[in-house]
Amino acid sequence: MPSSRRTFLAGGAAAGVGLAVAGGLPSLAQASPSRPHPPVKSGHVPFPPLVDDPKGILALPKGFSYTVVTRTGVTRLDRGQGMTPADHDGMAVYDAGNGRYTLIQNHEIDPGAEFGVPHVKGTVYDPGAVDAGGCTVIKTDRAGRNLGEFVALSGTISNCAGGPTPWGTWLTCEETEDRAGDEWEEGGRSGVYQKDHGYVFEVWPDGSADPRPIKCLGRYSHEALAVDKDRTHIYLSEDADEPNGLFYRWSAPRGVKVGPGVLTRLAPNTGVLAAMQIIMDDGSVLPDVAYLTSAQLGRPFPVRWIEVPDRDARHTSVREQFTDGQVTRGRKFEGVWSTDEGVYVVNSFAWDEGDLPSDAAPHDGMVWFYNFKDQTIQLVTYFPHQTAAEEGTPVKYTDITFDGPDNVTVTPWGSLVLAEDGKGASHVLSTIPGGPTYAIARNMLNDSEFCGPTFSTDGNVLFVNMQDPGLTLAITGPWEKYLG
Numbered sequence: 001m002p003s004s005r006r007t008f009l010a011g012g013a014a015a016g017v018g019l020a021v022a023g024g025l026p027s028l029a030q031a032s033p034s035r036p037h038p039p040v041k042s043g044h045v046p047f048p049p050l051v052d053d054p055k056g057i058l059a060l061p062k063g064f065s066y067t068v069v070t071r072t073g074v075t076r077l078d079r080g081q082g083m084t085p086a087d088h089d090g091m092a093v094y095d096a097g098n099g100r101y102t103l104i105q106n107h108e109i110d111p112g113a114e115f116g117v118p119h120v121k122g123t124v125y126d127p128g129a130v131d132a133g134g135c136t137v138i139k140t141d142r143a144g145r146n147l148g149e150f151v152a153l154s155g156t157i158s159n160c161a162g163g164p165t166p167w168g169t170w171l172t173c174e175e176t177e178d179r180a181g182d183e184w185e186e187g188g189r190s191g192v193y194q195k196d197h198g199y200v201f202e203v204w205p206d207g208s209a210d211p212r213p214i215k216c217l218g219r220y221s222h223e224a225l226a227v228d229k230d231r232t233h234i235y236l237s238e239d240a241d242e243p244n245g246l247f248y249r250w251s252a253p254r255g256v257k258v259g260p261g262v263l264t265r266l267a268p269n270t271g272v273l274a275a276m277q278i279i280m281d282d283g284s285v286l287p288d289v290a291y292l293t294s295a296q297l298g299r300p301f302p303v304r305w306i307e308v309p310d311r312d313a314r315h316t317s318v319r320e321q322f323t324d325g326q327v328t329r330g331r332k333f334e335g336v337w338s339t340d341e342g343v344y345v346v347n348s349f350a351w352d353e354g355d356l357p358s359d360a361a362p363h364d365g366m367v368w369f370y371n372f373k374d375q376t377i378q379l380v381t382y383f384p385h386q387t388a389a390e391e392g393t394p395v396k397y398t399d400i401t402f403d404g405p406d407n408v409t410v411t412p413w414g415s416l417v418l419a420e421d422g423k424g425a426s427h428v429l430s431t432i433p434g435g436p437t438y439a440i441a442r443n444m445l446n447d448s449e450f451c452g453p454t455f456s457t458d459g460n461v462l463f464v465n466m467q468d469p470g471l472t473l474a475i476t477g478p479w480e481k482y483l484g
Contacts, residue, residue: 047430047438047482050399057471059442064477066441067144069103069463072470073115077136078150085136086115088465088472090161090224090407091452092170094205096139101456102205103138103463104152104170105472106159108451112186115470117154124155125201125211128194129184133159135172137207142460144474152207157197160239161224161407161452163336166231167259170203171214173222175239177317198222198313200236202264210261215268217250218311220318224407226338228372231257235343235370237333238319241354244288244329246319247276247345249305268312274305275319278328278377289330289368290350290360292379298434300376330366331355335408335418342371344380344433348404348421351385364389364403364422369433380433381405381416392423392447399439402429407451412459413483419464421449428453428464430483438482441475455479 048061058066075084089106096102109116109132116131123134134154139147153159153172160175178197183190198220199213217225223239232252238245251272252258278286279302286292286301309321319329332348344367349355351362365383370376388395389403404422411417411430417440418429428441428450441464443450448468455462462475 044432044435045482046436047440050439050442053444056444058473058475059444060475061440061477064440064475066476067474069140069144069146069472069474070138070149070470071472075146075149077118078148081120081151082118083115084149084470085109085117085134086113086470087133087467088470089159089451089467090163090172091454091463091465091472092162092164093454093456093461093463094168095457096205100139100141100147101461101463103140103454103472104172104203104205105136105138105452105465106162106172107133107136108158108160108175108467109133110158110186111184111191112189114187117151119154120151123151123153123209123211125153125213126155126157126193126195126197128192129155129157129197130189130191133157133174135159135170135203137205138472140474142456142476144461144476150207152203152209153201153211155211156201160222161335162200162222163225163227163338165202165227165258166229168205169260170205171225171227171263172201172203173224173236174198174200175221175223177219177221177313200225200263202261210264212264214263214266215312216263216266216270216273218248218273218308218318219313221245223334224336226336226343227258228338228343229340231259233372234258235336235338235345237336237345239332239334240317240319241331243319243324244331244355245333246322246327246329247333248308249274249276273308273311275308275322275327276377277304277306277326278302279304285325286328287325288357288360289328289347289366290356290363292366293361293363294379294382294384297379297382300371300374300378303370303375303377334406337408337410339410341373342369344369344408344410344416346405346408346418348406349385349389351390361385365405367405367408367416367418367431367433381431381437389423395424398425399427399442401425402427402437402439404449405429406449407453409453409455411455411479411483412457413480415483417453417455417462419450419453421451426450428462445469
């Protein structure tokens with residue numbers, strides 16, 4: 001859609017004026033290092049221990065507090081659209097001015113759910129995907145008050161993560177490969193998909209709907225993505241197994257820069273979608289990231305990219321179009337977030353049978369940094385495998401035992417925040433690439449994952465989701481003291 005329709009610009013900017021990224025989306029790139037942070041220095045202030053919540057919802061460090069912004073089946077959508085949908089997942093925050101914020105939130109739902117995203121006229125992609133996934137727009141403020149929520153995209157499936165764009169929109173990703181004609185059944189209800197799924201869609205903070213898939217970015221189990229500062233490349237992750245997923249780069253044609261609505265208008269075969277190859281010293285391609293361990297922390301490995309033959313996966317899933325040894329695979333490629341100099345990407349874990357090659361090292365999480373200029377990738381955070389994680393067995397030191405990092409965001413101060421989706425207690429984590437990791441929140445309700453951590457541009461509020469029972473939380477406190 002034309003940019004003149006985007007009247008949501010931060011700070012009250014008028015329609016037709018270019019987005020002020022620093023006042024809209026977090027200008028994270030400006031605060032981020034040209035390389036991942038070196039090991040922590042003596043001036044670093046560790047987070048205090050977590051204190052249990054009398055309400056039994058969220059343990060936080062002393063001096064921090066939270067507010068519940070939305071709750072599935074409890075808070076209501078505007079315009080008579082129904083109740084807040086379930087399975088909150090990826091999310092981004094936009095500055096709406098005067099101490100208010102706009103959130104765009106994914107809902108990772110398959111059809112037939114009790115609290116699916118309702119079909120609202122003008123927002124529907126696939127009429128056959130009833131009460132399924134999509135995106136809602138939430139209005140809130142520094143106090144975490146619920147100032148309204150409404151549907152921006154519906155008729156999609158399993159909207160997992162995605163990523164904010166430099167021009168102030170949200171790209172939401174379907175984590176599925178379902179096809180038109182496939183049947184679904186849930187809770188005594190059934191239906192048939194009318195369209196193919198496994199695409200990326202663009203959503204605007206004002207709720208303007210354009211429910212058309214961005215086919216040039218491929219059709220597969222998308223997880224997350226990030227756009228580079230030049231708007232010529234997009235980096236995308238795939239959460240899949242049998243075989244394991246891949247990390248991709250889409251390159252725009254020469255002379256093309258992406259912006260508001262541009263991706264949706266591009267032809268399906270526009271640009272080049274390619275998969276990552278990590279190159280070893282002997283010139284061979286590393287077959288799986290699990291072969292690298294903490295012994296290689298900080299070491300840069302060259303990266304090459306190999307073009308995807310059929311990005312729409314008409315006959316064969318994209319990741320299956322490559323033979324072993326052609327690409328570098330990884331179990332659960334998850335969160336992706338960019339800076340001016342590069343992009344972070346997360347692998348959640350690999351320890352169970354089939355998760356990794358038999359001679360590779362099990363792990364409970366990896367965070368990588370890909371450098372745009374050098375075209376290298378390096379491991380910057382590593383969680384060694386602990387057998388207790390396999391069964392979710394309680395551990396002695398809950399708040400220093402981490403596994404299953406998933407979504408990632410870069411804070412306004414250049415460090416990282418991770419959301420756990422593991423076997424043990426679920427945490428929100430602060431980590432300094434090359435340095436320590438701290439628990440900054442713990443789920444006390446259940447073992448549900450955290451999703452979609454994102455900081456307000458002023459650094460005052462960390463918004464994060466608890467997928468079950470479907471909570472959006474606004475966490476405030478002295479963030480700069482510990483992250484700055």
